[in-house]
Amino acid sequence: MSGDGRESEGGEEEVRGARRIPGPRGAADDLDLESVPLPPLPPPGSAAPAGSVPDQSVPEPSVPEQSVSEPPGPEPSVPEPPVPEQSRPEPPEAPEALMTSVPDLPHRVLKTLLGAWALSACSAEETAAVEEHLTSCAPCADEALRLRDAVGLLHTDGSLDLDPTLRSRVMDGCLGRRPARIPVPEWAAPYDAETARLDALLRDIGDSEWHAPVRLRWFEEEREVSRRTTVAGVIGHLTAVDGLLSAALGLDDPLGCGEAPQDPTERTERYWSSAHRPPTRAVREPWRAQSHELIRTASFAGRNVAEASVSYGAFALPLQDALLDRAFECWVHGGDIADAVDYPYEAPSAAHLHRMIDLAARLLPAAVAGRRRSGLAGPAKDLVTAGAPGRSVHLEIEGHGGGDWYIALDSPAAVGSPERVVAQVALDGVEFCRLAAGHISPVEAAAGQEGDREAIRDVLFATASLSRL
DSSP: OOTTSSOOTTOOOOOSSSOOOOOOOOOSSOOOGGGSOOOOOOOTTSOOOTTTSOOOSSOOOOOOOOOSSSOOOOOOOOOOOOOOGGGOOOOOOOOGGGSOOOOOOOHHHHHHTHHHHHTTOSOHHHHHHHHHHHTTOHHHHHHHHHHHHHHHTTOSSSOOSOOTTHHHHHHHHHHHHSOOSSOOOGGGHHHHHHHHHHHHHHHHSOTGGGGOEEEEEEEETTEEEEEEEEHHHHHHHHHHHHHHHHHHTTOOOTTOSSOOOOSHHHHHHHHHHHSOSSOOGGGHHHHHHHHHHHHHHHHHHOGGGGGOEEEOSSOEEEHHHHHHHHHHHHHHHHHHHHHHHTOOOOOOOHHHHHHHHHHHHHHHHHHHHHHHHTTOSOOOSOOOOTTSEEEEEEEEEESTTOEEEEEESSOTTSEEEEEEEEEEEEEEHHHHHHHHTTSSOTTTSOOEEEEOHHHHHHHHHHHHHTOOO
8 A cells, every 4th residue: 555545556565464544535624635644654564553553433354464474475266155136235325524515604605605606716615505505595596697697798809889780670670570650761761870879879978078179170172171179069060050951841940040040160150159168968968859850850741851952051952861961970970979089989881871972972073063163173074965974983982881873074964974984983981981071181092093083083072072060
């Protein structure tokens, strides 16, 4: 036998006349048995000295003495008498000390172990005690489930931010089960989605972040223009310009009942000058109520309201295009706010982004003509009758919300045509929208260009000229 009570691999001679030392038994506490010194064993063939081997509770039958001079030989095997099957004794049960015991801990101790149990940081005995306790204590069981759910949020491999398409998917599921009695028109859906996304961002930010500085950027003629404001100031700007749509639908104008300007920049300046300084999160609720009222009124007004004219001072748009324009502004300024408060903000859905790009592409021929009247674009080279195909630039939008558009160059009344393409410009969808919002210059736009360089320049600068405060 080796010093730890196990049979050695070398087959040492068995100690005669000494009681065997049993192996270490499992204990209910955390005693380290390896650190307990074992009594020394006598050399083979000699008697154990007194006191070297402690007395055992259950002595084993003694082995007949054998002469020391005779070398030990193999013991003769004696066959055991057969035992009938019905009288064969049952194997003895394992000693109670060798089985894993469940400590009897008080309720207050077990309750303090719930956090460690949820994190799988308990020992085997503590885990067994906690799980046995949970089967009989309903409050602790509920708390344990809440802690286990909270542990799942501690993983860093996933984002805690909501999926930007979550709202639309929930709404589609609800409407699939119970369709709306008065549905939101398809042309108003982008404005509904973007105002809801911005409202979710505003709900998450703290009071101090409403005063975070925001720089609004746009292009005027050939140069970039910017204006500094705050998060609350941006929401005031959106409220003031959305008032143009409210007035077109017969709703209250946020600038009051007096003679309000039609130009978006003038309306914004008047709203900022009349607002309490500094504006706070109190501006959120009026803007939110106004956007809901616009969507509700457009939904109840019927189809004919889509063509109602909304004046922007220097130009006018049908209500369906004006709502799409406001959805675009809401997304762009939502991104400005998100940058200021370090908040993740994704692009609109592909279908909504495609509609926004389509609106900008439809406005480009008039924008090119306006720059030509100001001497900022090249002269018309091939005028055609209204409705006839004219010289065109192929605008290829790649990726998210992409497609193909043909921009007439010489007259807004001409029709863009693939047969009369003189140049091609390729842009990513989000990059094109950033150019249309005045957030990047035409020179910085990462565009694939081929063909007439003057035509390409006119289209890129006309796209940037669509931006405004």
